Amino acid sequence: MPAGVVTGAPLVAIRGLRVAFDGQPALRGIDLDVAPGEAVGLVGESGCGKSVTWLAALGLLPARAAIAGQVRLGETELLGAPATTLEKVRGGRVAMIFQDPASSLNPVHRIGRQITEALALHRGITGGAARSEARRLLDQVGIPDAGRRLDAYPHELSGGQNQRVMIAIALAGRPELLVADEPTTALDVTIQAQILALLQQLRRETGMALVLISHDLGVVAETCERVCVMYAGRIVEEAPTARLFAAPAHPYTRGLLGALPPMDGPRRRLSAIPGGVPEPWAMPPGCAFAPRCPHRIGPCDGAVPSDAMLATGHRAACIRATVAPLLAEAAE
Amino acid sequence: MLRFLLGRIGRAALTIAMVVTFAFVVLRLSGDPAQIIMGADAPPEAVDAFRTAWGLDQPVWVQYFHYFGAILSGDLGRSMRDGRDALVLVTERIPATLALTLPALLIKIGLGIPAGIYAALHRNSLADRIVMVVAVAGFTVPSFVLGLLLVLVFAVQLGWLPSGGQEGWRHAILPVITLGLGGAAVLARFTRSAMLEVLGQPYIRTASAKGVPWRAVVTRHALPNAAIPTVTIIGFMVGSLIAGAVVVESVFSWPGVGRLLVVAVANRDLAVVQCILLLVATTMVCANLVVDLLYGLLDPRLRSAPRRAGA
Numbered sequence: 001m002p003a004g005v006v007t008g009a010p011l012v013a014i015r016g017l018r019v020a021f022d023g024q025p026a027l028r029g030i031d032l033d034v035a036p037g038e039a040v041g042l043v044g045e046s047g048c049g050k051s052v053t054w055l056a057a058l059g060l061l062p063a064r065a066a067i068a069g070q071v072r073l074g075e076t077e078l079l080g081a082p083a084t085t086l087e088k089v090r091g092g093r094v095a096m097i098f099q100d101p102a103s104s105l106n107p108v109h110r111i112g113r114q115i116t117e118a119l120a121l122h123r124g125i126t127g128g129a130a131r132s133e134a135r136r137l138l139d140q141v142g143i144p145d146a147g148r149r150l151d152a153y154p155h156e157l158s159g160g161q162n163q164r165v166m167i168a169i170a171l172a173g174r175p176e177l178l179v180a181d182e183p184t185t186a187l188d189v190t191i192q193a194q195i196l197a198l199l200q201q202l203r204r205e206t207g208m209a210l211v212l213i214s215h216d217l218g219v220v221a222e223t224c225e226r227v228c229v230m231y232a233g234r235i236v237e238e239a240p241t242a243r244l245f246a247a248p249a250h251p252y253t254r255g256l257l258g259a260l261p262p263m264d265g266p267r268r269r270l271s272a273i274p275g276g277v278p279e280p281w282a283m284p285p286g287c288a289f290a291p292r293c294p295h296r297i298g299p300c301d302g303a304v305p306s307d308a309m310l311a312t313g314h315r316a317a318c319i320r321a322t323v324a325p326l327l328a329e330a331a332e
Numbered sequence: 333m334l335r336f337l338l339g340r341i342g343r344a345a346l347t348i349a350m351v352v353t354f355a356f357v358v359l360r361l362s363g364d365p366a367q368i369i370m371g372a373d374a375p376p377e378a379v380d381a382f383r384t385a386w387g388l389d390q391p392v393w394v395q396y397f398h399y400f401g402a403i404l405s406g407d408l409g410r411s412m413r414d415g416r417d418a419l420v421l422v423t424e425r426i427p428a429t430l431a432l433t434l435p436a437l438l439i440k441i442g443l444g445i446p447a448g449i450y451a452a453l454h455r456n457s458l459a460d461r462i463v464m465v466v467a468v469a470g471f472t473v474p475s476f477v478l479g480l481l482l483v484l485v486f487a488v489q490l491g492w493l494p495s496g497g498q499e500g501w502r503h504a505i506l507p508v509i510t511l512g513l514g515g516a517a518v519l520a521r522f523t524r525s526a527m528l529e530v531l532g533q534p535y536i537r538t539a540s541a542k543g544v545p546w547r548a549v550v551t552r553h554a555l556p557n558a559a560i561p562t563v564t565i566i567g568f569m570v571g572s573l574i575a576g577a578v579v580v581e582s583v584f585s586w587p588g589v590g591r592l593l594v595v596a597v598a599n600r601d602l603a604v605v606q607c608i609l610l611l612v613a614t615t616m617v618c619a620n621l622v623v624d625l626l627y628g629l630l631d632p633r634l635r636s637a638p639r640r641a642g643a
């Protein structure tokens with residue numbers, strides 16, 4: 001169960017989401033809520049299933065992916081929903097932007113056309129009205145000279161501008177939730193900060209919820225109220241951002257925090273935890289993090305640890321999370 | 333754009349010149365045309381007289397410059413067999429060849445492209461596997477084998493169609509099918525892999541994530557992009573409209589350019605061979621030029637030099 005302090009109905013409720021590719025599990029039971037208007041971070045090393053979680057939720061995985069569980073958007077169950085339902089949701093109620101903005105836009109279509117396509121689909125606006133709305137959207141995401149940019153092709157813009165265009169397309173359907181999958185990973189550090197600031201500003205302006213996916217805990221910390229840490233296809237810790245930084249309970253989270261560079265230093269990848277993510281076909285029988293865990297004890301290998309509730313909105317899937325010395329050590 | 337065009341035309345001319353030179357060298361090195369045309373037991377005086385008449389007694393480089401100069405002035409020489417103008421001899425045969433290659437091109441495009449698209453959209457399905465098996469077969473079986481196979485079945489066994497000759501459209505059916513199937517196989521494979529490549533691109537996922545229905549994702553976001561590499565191979569097929577039927581014309585004794593080429597090579601009829609090669613090179617190079625220009629139309633990245641702006 002998610003530990004989020006969601007009052008009222010969540011916007012999105014994911015329960016027991018499992019995904020396997022060719023029999024190899026990629027997600028092994030994800031529970032996650034997103035409340036209307038909130039910003040949730042999803043962090044973890046590359047390959048832990050962050051993208052797959054949201055691609056599965058929106059029905060964007062290839063047919064050979066075996067998916068089980070529930071993904072509810074308000075009253076609508078998305079898993080197994082008919083194509084027409086999903087097409088309304090995608091880009092309408094839930095928009096998604098991706099890591100590599102340059103290749104995420106179609107190289108043979110003009111920017112304007114790629115925005116108006118979404119306007120026609122979700123708001124029924126076409127022709128001149130669509131063009132002026134597209135122009136307004138480009139203005140809103142901070143692209144200078146928006147009117148002329150409508151006729152540009154993606155290769156004529158920089159990576160940062162292309163990501164702004166992606167955001168404009170996402171906004172076209174007036175989504176209740178924007179899932180931003182590593183939106184700044186492919187960009188320069190200064191541009192990264194601008195895009196993150198833009199996302200925060202747009203969330204304030206529109207009231208949409210935001211799921212920010214990143215392998216960088218630092219990126220998420222600045223933007224999100226709540227963080228979910230993923231490891232090997234599961235959420236291993238979830239907490240309000242401040243608490244996660246103050247009292248991380250899962251050894252993996254603490255490894256991630258230890259890997260964070262000083263606030264003013266350059267960002268680097270999460271690589272300070274020795275060892276690597278287990279391959280899906282060689283999953284440890286108990287805790288997936290056990291082979292890399294400095295606090296591992298015998299029972300860790302016995303069974304997959306269940307969530308321990310540590311405080312309101314704070315859960316961790318570690319059998320030692322509640323052990324006092326560990327917590328004290330964490331709180332230092 | 334003008335610079336681009338001039339550059340391309342210059343390169344095209346250079347290619348043609350190289351083909352002409354190459355043909356000249358190979359043909360002169362591969363045997364004495366005078367001896368072959370006059371026959372092995374012709375009296376030496378007659379052979380010498382033939383040599384002098386056709387300039388074959390000159391040093392090779394003199395012959396080459398004469399030949400090249402003549403081409404530039406539009407004179408492609410005369411057939412050593414019957415003394416007729418080589419260009420006339422060759423162009424006479426073009427309609428017969430086009431009567432095979434044009435319908436075959438329609439089959440290639442009309443069959444190969446839809447099959448390739450279908451296979452890509454239903455990857456690993458039974459239909460995909462069948463298309464691929466047929467395509468690989470059509471790709472690897474040489475056209476003379478396929479031609480003979482078709483003759484065996486439809487002409488000899490079933491007696492439905494004539495096995496060769498050129499009296500009317502029924503004679504064209506088997507050669508057209510032979511040509512068309514092989515090309516359709518090539519095009520199907522090419523289209524399939526171009527489509528699969530495009531369907532795996534992030535912008536396809538973006539289109540789906542925008543809520544674009546799958547059909548429209550395919551028609552608006554995948555097909556135009558997959559057309560870019562496919563145009564190359566179609567251009568190649570258009571370029572081989574004249575020369576692409578050498579084997580099939582021989583198998584079906586069809587009196588086209590291809591058969592003329594085979595006969596002329598066997599006879600060392602230099603002017604005719606060179607005229608055909610020039611024609612073939614020219615059509616190839618022109619088709620290539622058109623492909624290059626189409627590329628510019630289909631792919632905006634090639635149209636404009638990148639003028640990047642800050643974020």
Ligand SMILES: Nc1ncnc2c1ncn2[C@@H]1O[C@H](COP(=O)(O)OP(=O)(O)O)[C@@H](O)[C@H]1O
Binds near residue numbers: 026044047048050051
């Ligand atoms: N289309 C796919 N086919 C096969 N395996 C996939 C596919 N997409 C993702 N995976 C696998 O699922 C796991 C999770 O991937 P992903 O969600 O992309 O990780 P990340 O956390 O870096 O976003 C990885 O092991 C990856 O190899």
Ligand code: SF4
Binds near residue numbers: 295
């Ligand atoms: S369950 Fe054991 S191995 Fe896993 S993170 Fe906790 S202490 Fe480490």
Ligand SMILES: [Mg+2]
Binds near residue numbers: 047051052182
């Ligand atoms: Mg990812």
